[in-house]
Amino acid sequence: MPSEGVNRALVVKSDNMALLDAISSSPLVKSFVAGSFSGTCSTILFQPLDLVKTRLQSTITIPSGGAGGMLHIVSKVVRNERLFGLWKGMTPSIYRCVPGVGLYFSSLHWLKTHLCEGHPGPLQAIALGAMARTVTGVTMIPITVIKCRYESGVYAYGSVREAASSIYMKEGARGLTCGLLPTLLRDAPFSGLYLMFYTQTKKRVPTQLLENHMAPVIHFTCGVLAGLSASAVTQPFDVVKTKMQLYPQKFTSFPQAVWYVNQKYGPMGYFKGLVPRMLRRTLMAAMAWTVYEQITKSFELK
Template sequence: MPSEKSKQKDRVLVLKTEEMARLDAITMSPLVKSFVAGSFSGTCSTILFQPLDLVKTRLQTTITIPSGGSVGMFAIVGKVVRNERLFGLWKGMTPSIFRCVPGVGLYFSSLHWLKTNFCEGQPGPFDALMLGVVARTITGVTMIPITVIKTRYESGVYSYGSMREAMCSIYRKEGTRGLTCGLIPTLLCDAPFSGLYLMFYTQTKKRVPQRYMEGNMAPPVHFTCGVLAGVMASAVTQPFDVVKTKMQLYPHKFTSFYEAVWYVNKKYGPQGFFKGLVPRMLRRTLMAAMAWTVYEQITKSFGMK
């Protein structure tokens, strides 16, 4: 007859085996794999293209100069480097990392779940559009407080010593509304961008011969498809990005989406809605293209493709 100590060891062994099985199941979950792959791709692209995001925000903050001319992208870069040194171009990196890394991971895992449950096979153009919109809406609503902090960090209008200080300051002075200001234009900007991007990206890939989608040619092909998709999606959604920036920087001045739209149009005309288009197009296009390229390669190494 086995002793009580032996039985206890057996029970411990069984419990450890069951726990390891549960951990393996979690680790091997496609949703977790999608989140990890997306987070990694988001890290790479965020660090590399943060200066473009900062320049875009500064352009949208300072629309004109006293002489009546317009402020150019290179003038903004020169001013930042002179006043804040080279690393000033990476101002706002911390909130960008906090927003983009889990945000991109959440986007890709949401997209994977939606495709698995609501779309059989390869999504068509409309399916891809809706998948991108819904996945980005989930991410946008979840990450809006970090988006507000990120925009204010990059603008140069506010001076926060840390993420915690920014969060507490906004909540103390503006309440919950301050941490969610600009949510509507954010969704109107990001959700259509993601939907259009995914639609253009999947349709462009379908037109590439299959032999180019395998082996060493796959990464550059994915990147090229991503660039083309990003250019088209950025141009369509740019006006909403301008309105979003205004609302998040000056919440007391613009209490509604329509107020911000009316102000931009009256003061700067239709061209005001496209300020910052070049750096945003470069940043969003290259960032999305890199994120999808890295994501495609990582998911392939995970055996998900």
Template structure:
């Protein structure tokens, strides 16, 4: 930690964010996989749901089908692109957030107001989202089971060769419409919830970690539900770019096929994953930054 203490504050934030992102990404990858499959179920899964008298497969049906067809390890399908996207993505987000706070003249212990929190969260997530959109495309396709890529490099080459730059950036609009508001709303709910907690409750490390995690859960639930429609559209556009060349075509298809409820397909596993992942990432980040003297 003595070596890290000499690093630039922005780089410290990047390291702390990347470290926290690693744990949360690996732990909650199965929920992201199930969410993607819910939004784009295969014919086998649809058939299995029909046997049970359901028109559309549920979370448990997809979960058990993955284990049956791909074994337990199948729940971590797409782990490599998830790590390649989420770990530097979380690092970039936290470092961008730290840099933006410094530009606004905020001190390390100064709480953000609601509007400031939303704005900084949106801008910081947009910066990391644009930089890592190719990894987002590959991650979505890996998890869907529709594309059979042999490696991360092979996926990049295959997409670029077949679809060009557009293929590597498809779904950028819905991705930003999902991630930027999520991060803005999450940061607002997180900071406001923390401000409502009596300061004396944060005196011990154990109590502080528990409160940070609890605040993260509350913030995650609210932000996840608000941004799930954009996540559904993002998945459709990245899996079938020829069929859905823009956000409107994807939104029209979802509405005509499933109705309003179609915009909330995969909401439960996504809410579980995003809420727990964000809560854990922030809790670990808070502890690491406290240890290395960043805040």
């Protein structure tokens, strides 16, 4: 009997090792793991900027998303919810970004490998980045809605499960997918433009700098430059997305939300929360790509 137990344990161990070997040999799995790890690091670090951005876009008392508005929101959150209130919405952010970033990088790796042999040109980079982000955006839209409502302070949910259940019971499936169009109009162009700016900037860096200890600094710098450009272009869609996800009963269509923002705030209303979003998206994307590049290098995955 003891020998049977030992044999069974050896078989299970052998099966587990075989599974691990299969996973470790899969480029898509490696991309997913590297992306998920990079997403975790950047999400935790930059969550306060995302919260400030959402609060700026949801309030009607702050006319702009500049430094003054940011400081007002930060001081208000710290005063009413203490310092850790700046990390409100961390749980849904982790639920969204960890698998979401992993899915984005693994989708992007597959697309680059099969459509352009791993070396996309400028227009190809825009198309591939947009396609990979569209897959991720559609898949993760329910948790994106929950995350937005958590951060806004408008809703008081005790947990992600409670939020999902409450939204579904009151609003049905539509409530968990509201704001999908502006989300895709924001994220797909951002990712496409980001990938184009990032790859083209990196191509202009001497190869020897990308192969020594300066590589992480170079990757991060390229990421920052790409993020600033892509964030500014896609900011209006982020404002409209926030309005639709926070007030789905009021904004039942994308044109209606666009019209409201213009009527209420004027053209500058489309850029509320621009500063914290540019900081967060730029630094988060730059860090995610830097970590991803380093991990894929250790995985020997290119």
